[in-house]
Amino acid sequence: METNRLSPKIAQALNDQMTNEAHNAQIYLAYASWAADKGYDGISNFLFRHANEERNHMMKFLEYILKRGAKVVIASIPAPGPDPxxxxxxxxxxxxxxxxNTTKIYAxxxxxxxxxxxATWNFIQWFVKEQTEEETLALDLLSKIKVAGGANAKNDALYQLDMELKNTPDDATLAQDVTVEKP
Known part of the structure; x- marks a missing residue:
């Protein structure tokens, strides 16, 4: 009896995204290691936490594929690329x-x-919201870095950012969650 509930195309897309999540975890690990090497322990901690979050995303895809009766394909992941x-x-x-990553989720x-x-449409909606959150968080951080001087930020501004990121929550406030009382 056939128990697979995923089409070949969707199974492939989900397996590819599982691999992409693993690749994103490697990128965050590489950047976290780079930050630690440069003495940015707060930034490093923030990036290590996000590497773990990406691994959790990978596992969500793996579990979904299995629970829909399809085959999980573990593929090699590309190197994370050069240090920042x-x-x-x-x-x-x-x-x-x-x-x-958002573009791949939308596909x-x-x-x-x-x-x-x-079922897959419903499953992937969690990731749509998650990507909105991830992009918002990255944009918020880029805005802070821009205020600090961007690529020319001075050490004291980077030190302040590093201290702040040590305790920064791993999620961002989304536009759909904002109210007049809670902007």
Missing amino acids: LSVNDCFEKVFQSEVE IVDLSMAEKDW
Whole structure:
């Protein structure tokens, strides 16, 4: 008896996204290690936490594929790429990576709608919201770095940012959650 509830296209897309989440975890690990090496322990801690979050996303895809009766395909992941040149460059790369990830998530949304796979469409909605949060968080950090001087930020401003990121929550306030009372 066939128990697979995913089409070959959707199974492939979900497996590809699982691999992409693993790749994003490696990117965050690489940047966290770079930040630690530069003495930015707060930034490093923030990025290590996000590496773990990306691994959790990978596991969500893996579990979903299994629970829908399809085959999980573990593929190799690309190297994370070169180290950032600065804190500004680091978070520009983080933002770029998140935008690319959002594009891939949206492609799965489109595919699930085209195939009328409502279970996958429902599953992927969590990631749509998560990507909105990730992009917002990265943009908020880029704004802070811009105020601190961007690529030319001075050590005292970077020190302040580093201290702040040590305790920064891992999620951002989304536009849909804002009210007049709670902007």
